[in-house]
Amino acid sequence: MARLLFFGKLADAAGARQRDLPLGDAQTVGDLVSALGKQEAALGAALQEKSVRVIVNEKMAARDSAISDGDEIAFLPPVSGG
Amino acid sequence: MARLLFFGKLADAAGARQRDLPLGDAQTVGDLVSALGKQEAALGAALQEKSVRVIVNEKMAARDSAISDGDEIAFLPPVSGG
Amino acid sequence: MIRVSTDPFDPGAELSAFEKSANGAGAVVSFLGKVRGRAGEGDVKALYLEHYPGVTERSIAEIERQARKRWAIDDTLIIHRVGELKPDEPIVMVCVASAHRREAFEAADFLMDYLKTEAMFWKKEIREDGASWIEPREADYRDAARWKRDETE
């Protein structure tokens, strides 16, 4: 089980700001996004956008970063502060 | 009689911030500075510096600007605000 | 100091405390951003700001570290509101104290450009006719890019 966090417009796409999910066969961030896309095409497409950054356990990660049970995996759309 | 105003270091050179003075033969700012310089060489030299600006009756003036009785003639060294 | 909070803040009181604690600095530049009541698409009823607690604060600390590397800064203050904000409410404030005004101006300018494009906030605009998530404008990216250009010159 991993904890997924969705920020900004990605929370709208996911229908929640947070989701606890069994990782199944997914070994990387990319695997996880693909698996999600199979169930929810719109969410998968939103997460696949190049502008979306991924943070695993509060550290910047890439699509091929390894993930495992207990991880906190955050998906970040382009920021807009100030 | 004209009123002369000296600002900043020029007041030190003149020994006063203000001086009321008969204009005598002086018809321009330049004449007045020359006449002052004959009595007070240091003051004359200070007023003659190119960086010194002259304001007559609150309007920017030049060395060849005409002056007459009742004028307020101000001598301004380089400014330093802020 | 970096403060991310749902609590409103008072810009005058913040500047007052900052400039007093920065005695000796000579130059203090502040930037204050307030919620605008009008956007391109109509009247704004509110903004809603989200952040990633912990990670957001560290992203700001990293921006502040970069500023301190580039300019001789005595002190900084960075405040950012999150949650729901109404028009005219202060949303962000940056103060920089330095010995010289040029350094203070540039560092504050830099901090704001980077807060707009790098700090981890997400902003939703709530209008009469609906709501939408805001992304940096082209001009914001251009502003931030000025500092990168400088680095390579």
Next chain:
Amino acid sequence: MIRVSTDPFDPGAELSAFEKSANGAGAVVSFLGKVRGRAGEGDVKALYLEHYPGVTERSIAEIERQARKRWAIDDTLIIHRVGELKPDEPIVMVCVASAHRREAFEAADFLMDYLKTEAMFWKKEIREDGASWIEPREADYRDAARWKRDETE
């Protein structure tokens, strides 16, 4: 608003009043200059500032007019102390409100550069070892020249 006065002013209170009256502006930049207790030549006991009443205020109004011509400014506040000032006392404050932060930053920066080199003030530094009239540094003239360069580009 332009204010030249021997009275001390409170930067926090000034910013507070300014930003509230500038509601709708979105961006407020302030610059605060304080008397520094150290100069190149030693400890500064006090500054003494002179101005030419009436003429000085008009020279500032002319600088402000130029700023409004160049940038979309909602409002400005320019405060300058004269008379005797002690270290750490606020000496000058400039606030600019605008719809956009870039305009507010540039206008405040410009106003300060011109206040340093064009506004009619004369400043005497009173140190332990004597007193001397200050003139703008080479860097001040260079800073002010940036804006003239821009005009011809």
